[in-house]
Amino acid sequence: MHLVERHLVKQDDPRFAVLDTAAFASKNLYNQANYQIRQTYTQEDKYLSYVEVFHRVKGMECYKALPAKVANSILILLHKNWISFFEAKKAYQEDPSRFTGRPTLPKYKDKIKGRNILIYDKQALGKRAFKKTAKLIPSGLPIEIDTCVAEFWQIAQVRVVPCSDGYMIEVVYEQQEEQGQADVDPALVAAIDVGVNVLAALTSNKPGFVPRVLSGKPIKSLNQGYNKQRAQAQSRLSREKRLTSRQLDRRTTKRNRRVEHYLHTASRRIIDLLVEESIGTLVIGKNPLWKQEVSMGKRNNQSFVQIPHARFIDQLTYKAKLVGIRVILAEESYTSKASFLDRDPIPTYRADQTNPAVFSGKRIARSWYRAKDGQIIHADVNGSYNILRKSSSDLSQLGRGVGGSCSSPQAAGRLNG
Template sequence: MVKRVVRIQLPSTKLFEELTFLAKNLYNSATYLVRQTFFETGKILRYYSIWNKMREKEDYKKLGKRAGSQTPQQLLRMVEATWEGYKAAKKDWRINPEKYLGKPKIPGYLPRNGRFIVVWSKIQVRIREGKVRVVERLMKEGFPAISTEKLPVTETNHAIIRLKPFFDKFMLELVYEKELPVIKVKDEQKVLGLDLGVNNLVATSDGLLIKGGIAKSINQFFNKQKAKIQAQLSKQGHWTSEKKQQLMRWRHDKLHDLFHKASNAIIQHCLENNISSLVIGRNKNWKQNIHLGRRNNQNFTSIPLHKLIQMLQYKAEEQGIEVLFVTEEYTSQTCSCCGFCLRSNRKYRGLFVCKKCKLVINADVNAARNIAKKAFPESPLGIGDSGCVAQPTKLIAL
């Protein structure tokens, strides 16, 4: 069984604002308690100690009264998880400092006028007459009942509900459990390498290209509009506005839709070609260490490719496809045919010409083939080849 999430955007309401504001207050109060204890004793409080000290506090009672008695408990567990994550990161940083950009920072506070996540546990969530419902007092105040008609959520597989601030709206997340289907054993030698980038969002080792023009256009429009809005806000002495939040949500939704379509295309390609292993190139400090020129650098750092990777991972998992990660060092300079490595092999932006064996191939496809070989160096013939490596198949409209 794996956990999956259905996300539904909802317009902002006074009820949502109030609930998430109360959650922020409790989060800050609990964080203050844990911070002070940590500064005084060097120890991190566990959940039961936090709950025992917070349950009589006004912030705890207010959230419990409005959202249900278990909701503040769920929030305190998130506070504990945040501090446990800090503890684990700090311990790992001492052993492997090269994995981090700097020393992990101690958890801090949310802004005074900020908002935080509200969580309802499985016990608090009910499905009645085909609709998902939370505690009754909130339903009477206008909390939306979500129809399950087109959702994979049922009375037996639902887990929790989360209400999150989402730019100028709110996001309702329905977490449910899903049983993965029994997957037939595939040919273990069939491998597909993926090279992620800007001009080509995805290039595969067998010659499939998903162009990055749409993502670049979304970002360019977003950057121009954001600059105009920010200039107006600076004159007024403000840093955000509803218009800016709407623009940010527009960009998120556009890229989210694009990544879903791209990941669906890749997974479908894997199924059609009996691919059993997906190898993705990814470097440490991906965003920080690249130097692709001012325009490309801006595009690359602002395109959240980690979200595309997350989609590829969970969709591959559901189809029984293994996902591996390797570093991208020298994959763009090395010939995928003979292994000769030379920077000048990268003749033009999109063309790779090997000085040794004279191989002429799309540069990103060559990199994707090298990525696949990094994970499976002893089985080069296992790399999927749909017959279009020299002349890649381009998918522009997804």
């Protein structure tokens, strides 16, 4: 499994100028190669392959300004972007409903402000220098990169990614999954329902397991503050006939990093809990296009879309695999509307269905769901149990002895956002 170690190089870092010059050169090569492809495609309806583009640009200054391996990696990246465009175009023609808009050609990067990623594979890193100093030295760059990776064979590549306040150096390395296998039982299954006010509601078929809820309010509050600042900045920028500013970019970057940190902490807390409970299977509810088609009211929609649940699910997935927990992504339609306590059947949503599904209970407040007999259950816990129930083929033991804990789930601990 590939993991990523990140190092932020800010503008006051001595390494910044070197990285900025290289990223600018990377942009020049990317734009020139993209120009060659676009012109041929729009005028001759022909796509230039990676090899054809290489032969066209290999004698140009933009190619010679970078080490050959780095320059080739930029051409490969551009080639992948075009392949993705063609695949998206084909899929759009087959079913436009899967997209929010028509796929567009890969764009040019800004001539002055534009910067492009730099990719250094293992062959473009100094193996001898690493063995002597335990630091990585990218080819053609007079800089050293500290890393926690112990062995050079683990290194896959180093990426230098432009961001609003500097450059993010990403060390991609190999981590063997069997190294950290925990003592877990695959027959014990947990389920997660992700949301806004409750980022994750966790339930399990393990007897005596007390459901946990992990708050999403810190992220929601962070987004609200950011949205207010962004609205004020955009109002000022519109009067100045500008689209963005460095200040707005810095605020966006800061917001993104704080959200990323919170999600990492939350996902780590959940995986540690599963290991502690010896739970070996994790089911996560997810629907296709749930962010595009969600209808929760304007205010809730904005909060839901701005919380990167897909990123949260990715973090849960790779951390679970590292300790030997199997992850299943399950379809979750109607799990929040069906009554777990009444064992309502849970159908799968279809756009062409004529008869609306009818359920025994209903949600009576933001956090509570009332069953047919009047029992109260936490609404997110109800949804999580239904995800567990919908994904399971053996429901005979599911839910025994959970009545009290469903109405009063435990918080999964306080996290600092």
